Amino acid sequence: xxxxxxxxxxxxxxxxxxxxxxxxxxxxxxxxxxxxxxxxxxxxxxxxxxxxxxxxxxxxxxxxxxxxxxxxxxxxxxxxxxxxxxxxxxxxxxxxxxxxxxxxxxxxxxxxxxxxxxxxxxxxxxxxxxxxxxxxxxxxxxxxxxxxxxxxxxxxxxxxxxxxxxxxxxxxxxxxxxxxxxxxxxxxxxxxxxxxxxxxxxxxxxxxxxxxxxxxxxxxxxxxxxxxxxxxxxxxxxxxxxxxxxxxxxxxxxxxxxxxxxxxxxxxxxxxxxxxxxxxxxxxxxxxxxxxxxxxxxxxxxxxxxxxxxxxxxxxxxxxxxxxxxxxxxxxxxxxxxxxxxxxxxxxxxxxxxxx
Amino acid sequence: xxxxxxxxxxxxxxxxxxxxxxxxxxxxxxxxxxxxxxxxxxxxxxxxxxxxxxxxxxxxxxxxxxxxxxxxxxxxxxxxxxxxxxxxxxxxxxxxxxxxxxxxxxxxxxxxxxxxxxxxxxxxxxxxxxxxxxxxxxxxxxxxxxxxxxxxxxxxxxxxxxxxxxxxxxxxxxxxxxxxxxxxxxxxxxxxxxxxxxxxxxxxxxxxxxxxxxxxxxxxxxxxxxxxxxxxxxxxxxxxxxxxxxxxxxx
Numbered sequence: 001x002x003x004x005x006x007x008x009x010x011x012x013x014x015x016x017x018x019x020x021x022x023x024x025x026x027x028x029x030x031x032x033x034x035x036x037x038x039x040x041x042x043x044x045x046x047x048x049x050x051x052x053x054x055x056x057x058x059x060x061x062x063x064x065x066x067x068x069x070x071x072x073x074x075x076x077x078x079x080x081x082x083x084x085x086x087x088x089x090x091x092x093x094x095x096x097x098x099x100x101x102x103x104x105x106x107x108x109x110x111x112x113x114x115x116x117x118x119x120x121x122x123x124x125x126x127x128x129x130x131x132x133x134x135x136x137x138x139x140x141x142x143x144x145x146x147x148x149x150x151x152x153x154x155x156x157x158x159x160x161x162x163x164x165x166x167x168x169x170x171x172x173x174x175x176x177x178x179x180x181x182x183x184x185x186x187x188x189x190x191x192x193x194x195x196x197x198x199x200x201x202x203x204x205x206x207x208x209x210x211x212x213x214x215x216x217x218x219x220x221x222x223x224x225x226x227x228x229x230x231x232x233x234x235x236x237x238x239x240x241x242x243x244x245x246x247x248x249x250x251x252x253x254x255x256x257x258x259x260x261x262x263x264x265x266x267x268x269x270x271x272x273x274x275x276x277x278x279x280x281x282x283x284x285x286x287x288x289x290x291x292x293x294x295x296x297x298x299x300x301x302x303x304x305x306x307x308x309x310x311x312x313x314x315x316x317x318x319x320x321x322x323x324x325x326x327x328x329x330x331x332x333x334x335x336x337x338x339x340x341x342x343x344x345x346x347x348x349x350x351x352x353x354x355x356x
Numbered sequence: 357x358x359x360x361x362x363x364x365x366x367x368x369x370x371x372x373x374x375x376x377x378x379x380x381x382x383x384x385x386x387x388x389x390x391x392x393x394x395x396x397x398x399x400x401x402x403x404x405x406x407x408x409x410x411x412x413x414x415x416x417x418x419x420x421x422x423x424x425x426x427x428x429x430x431x432x433x434x435x436x437x438x439x440x441x442x443x444x445x446x447x448x449x450x451x452x453x454x455x456x457x458x459x460x461x462x463x464x465x466x467x468x469x470x471x472x473x474x475x476x477x478x479x480x481x482x483x484x485x486x487x488x489x490x491x492x493x494x495x496x497x498x499x500x501x502x503x504x505x506x507x508x509x510x511x512x513x514x515x516x517x518x519x520x521x522x523x524x525x526x527x528x529x530x531x532x533x534x535x536x537x538x539x540x541x542x543x544x545x546x547x548x549x550x551x552x553x554x555x556x557x558x559x560x561x562x563x564x565x566x567x568x569x570x571x572x573x574x575x576x577x578x579x580x581x582x583x584x585x586x587x588x589x590x591x592x593x594x595x596x597x598x599x600x601x602x603x604x605x606x607x
Contacts, residue, residue, distance in 0.1 A: 055509045080512040093510045097528040106524070107514035158514045 003029040003052070003162050003194040007061030007071070011047055021047060023218040029162075029194040029211075031066075036197045036209035036226075040237060043215055045198040049164045052196070053087055054080035065162055065194075081110070086160030090167040092151035094139035100126060100150045101135035107158025125153040129187060145176035152187060163188075163195040169204055181207050202226070202241050214238055232354050234275060245283070245322045247276040248356060256353070262319040265295040267348040273356040282350035283324035285314060286343040287334060297345040302336055312336075316344060371589075378586060379579050386583035394561045395569035396587065402477060402565060403545035406484035410492040410541045415534070418493045419522070422500035433497075440490045447486055448554025455482070455555075479556035480563050484545035491544050492537040499533030500526070536599055543595045547588065 005028070011021040021044045029035040037045050050056040052063055054070065054077075062072040065085070070078045086107075094103050104122035109115060126132045129149040139147060148168060155163060168184065169177050185208055188195055199205055205212050206226050214222040214229060214237065221235045233239040239246035249258040251270035257263055264276065284290070290297055304315035312331040314324045324344060326334075336342065379386075386392060420426055421433055439447055455462040455473045465471045473479045507529065511521040527534070549567040556563040558572065566584055573581035 053509070053513050055512075080509065081515050081517050083513070084515070085513060087510065087513045089506070089510065093504075093507055095507060095511070095525055095529070097531075106511065106516070110511075110514055110516040110520055154514070 001031045001066040001193075003031075003196065004062075004064040005029075005048070005052070007051065007058035007063055009047065009051055009056065009058045011044070011056070021218065023047060023051075025215075025218075025220055027213050027220050027223070029196050031194045032192055033210040034188055034195040034197055034208050036199055036205035036212045037215055038199055038202060038205045038212050039215035041200050044218055045200075045215055046166055048215070049087070049166055049196070049198055052083075052162070052164060053085055054078060054083050084159070084161045085164060086155030086158055086162070087164045087166065088148070088151045088155050088168050090170050092139070092147045094142075094147055094151055094154070096139055098139075099135065100131065100137050100139070100142070103139065103150060104154045104157045107154060111158065122153070122157055125157040126150065128156075129153045130183065143176070144172045145180050148172065148180055149183070152184070156187070156191070160193065162193045163191055165195065165197045167199055168197070170199075170201070184208060232275070233277065234356075239277070243280065243323075245278040245280060247278070247320065247322075249274060249276055251353065254348070256351075258320065260319055260321075262298070264320075264346075264351060265348045266351050266353055268353070270353055274353050275356050277352045278322060278346055278350060280313060280323045280325035282346055283316075283322055284345050285324055285326060285330075285334060285336070286345065289343050290345050295348050296351075297343060299341060299343055302338055302340045302342055305331075305336060305338060316342075320344075374582065374585060374589070378582055382579060383583050383586070386577075386580045387587065389580070391560065391569065391573075392580065392584060395564055395566050395584065398477065398480070398561070398564065399546055399566040402480045402484055403488075403542055403548075405481045406488055406545040407492075407538055407542040409481065409485045410489040410545075411534070411538055414489050414492040414537075414541075415496060418496035419500060419526075421493070422497045423505075436493055437490045439487050440494075444487055444548065444550030445554050448483060448551035451479075451483060451486060451551065451555040455479075474555060475557040475559060475563060477556075477562055480552055480565060483551040483555045484548045487548050487551050488541040488545040492541040495533055495537030495540060496530060499530040503529055539595055539598055543592065546591060 006026045008024045011023070012019070023044045025048055027035070037048060039045055047056065051058050051071070057077055058071050058073060060073060063070045065083070069076045070083055094100075095106065098106065101119060101122050104125050105115070105118040108118035108121045113121065123132065123135060126135055129152055131146055131149045131153070134142065134146055134150065139150070142150065152168075169181055172180055181204065188208065197204070197209055209226065211223065212226050212229055213220045214235065216235055216237050222229050222238060229238060230242045233242065233244065233246050236246060247258050249256040249264070250273050251266070253269045253271070254266050255263055256266055256270070256274070256276055258276070266276075289299075298319060300319065301317040302314055303317040303321075306313040306315065307328070308325075310328045311325055312328060314326060314331075314336065316322050316324060322344070334342070417436065421429060421436075426432065452474065453459060455465070457463055457466055457472065457474065462473060465473065471478070473482055503526070507525055508521050511525045516524065547567055548565070549571070552563065552565060553568055558564050558568050564572070566588060570581050570584045570588070573584060
């Protein structure tokens with residue numbers, strides 16, 4: 001039993017549709033596991049959550065929870081209050097006119113319990129997330145971390161079949177964040193249904209999620225465990241996330257022709273479309289044409305210099321827009337400036353390839 | 357600076373004029389006369405009824421204008437707000453044309469239920485509601501429009517149906533504006549003159565409200581008119597003080 005998404009949805013924001021969001025999402029979030037929806041800001045992660053929650057209708061395809069259709073145009077659309085989906089928002093959205101206890105009791109009450117039973121249930125959930133002593137507090141008197149715990153208790157108390165977390169840690173300061181993240185991990189482990197965590201922070205995904213789905217340009221570009229996804233990046237976004245160089249190309253024997261037309265020699269013969277990754281530290285820079293072993297060498301221009309602690313990241317220009325990472329001492333010795341001509345080299349054995 | 361001083365003086369002068377003409381020792385005597393007492397009682401009952409009507413009928417309308425998927429919303433809003441800019445006496449004439457015994461609706465009401473709106477206390481309530489309701493609607497609509505609808509979505513995700521969401525989340529969150537709108541509408545209803553005298557007439561004990569009594573007393577008993585004016589002035593001050601957070605503290 002899982003949360004199954006396979007839908008398309010076009011959303012036009014603003015009065016004159018200045019922004020158009022074109023989503024086409026295929027994703028399965030298994031029960032008892034946390035799936036992180038990881039992607040840059042503004043790609044529509046929150047819109048995916050709204051479609052699942054039912055505050056937006058999909059244009060085509062379907063959303064299914066535990067085998068029950070929630071949305072499949074044109075004939076099925078379950079209204080939000082009948083979907084049994086718990087949501088924790090970044091800004092928690094606790095009702096300002098109710099105290100913490102009544103906020104948490106709201107769900108059980110709406111599901112038909114008497115107000116006394118609902119409060120009793122709510123007290124239990126508040127205690128479970130460690131804020132039982134704040135039952136009588138109004139939301140505006142709570143700290144960010146406390147409010148986020150109450151919001152989680154509120155979502156859990158309505159006994160949802162799936163849990164959606166929308167950037168639950170983004171609004172917290174660094175110290176609180178670590179603490180809430182640790183506790184969140186414990187509470188989520190007890191939750192039996194599928195959990196979908198939306199985040200732009202890979203640290204949150206790494207700490208909380210069993211699986212990640214990378215979302216870019218309105219599509220899910222990669223799924224798997226975080227280790228799987230980062231060891232074989234298939235997009236610029238993931239490559240940037242782990243700080244490696246990603247190049248798409250076509251192999252014939254031990255030669256790869258990149259999309260920009262550059263040639264690379266690789267150690268193991270391959271054929272067909274593939275991705276190439278090169279760690280920035282594996283790219284060496286020289287003032288003169290290097291002699292000796294490296295089989296890949298080319299002359300290029302320094303586009304940009306970026307000091308990073310005791311190392312310097314050097315963005316190279318065409319024919320291959322790679323990032324080279326060299327030591328501060330190396331950079332000083334080379335005396336690099338933006339616009340300088342340099343020689344770059346990469347050993348064939350330093351190039352990783354995998355099919356596209 | 358000079359212009360501003362002059363403007364303030366323009367507002368203060370009538371107030372001072374009124375206060376310095378009050379015969380403070382005779383005030384209680386004037387106010388306890390049966391005529392004054394009748395007018396005060398009628399005014400309170402009618403304006404309170406008009407306010408209740410404004411809340412009952414105005415709240416759903418405000419919600420629809422703010423949130424509903426309404427075709428011709430701008431036209432409907434203009435129609436509802438028209439009484440705010442319409443001269444009240446014109447409103448009275450309009451009510452008269454629609455609900456007098458000789459009009460189709462007024463005739464039907466009288467024939468079928470024996471209800472006569474013109475020259476009755478019910479007519480006073482109607483005239484006051486007609487003039488005062490827009491103040492309530494526009495205040496509450498503004499609050500609903502400004503409210504973050506994600507709170508309502510959050511409530512729905514917790515299993516609450518639309519009515520429960522409205523009752524337990526929307527209404528409490530806009531409660532301050534509902535109160536402000538009701539107070540405004542009530543103050544407007546209490547001071548209503550033009551539409552009331554045109555539509556409901558000026559019958560002692562039945563349709564003669566405070567403002568009508570003030571106007572009438574001015575001809576015969578100036579001290580009585582001033583005493584009644586003081587009552588209305590005190591009410592205005594109370595309204596102003598109760599809404600001070602909304603208007604006076606604006607920075």
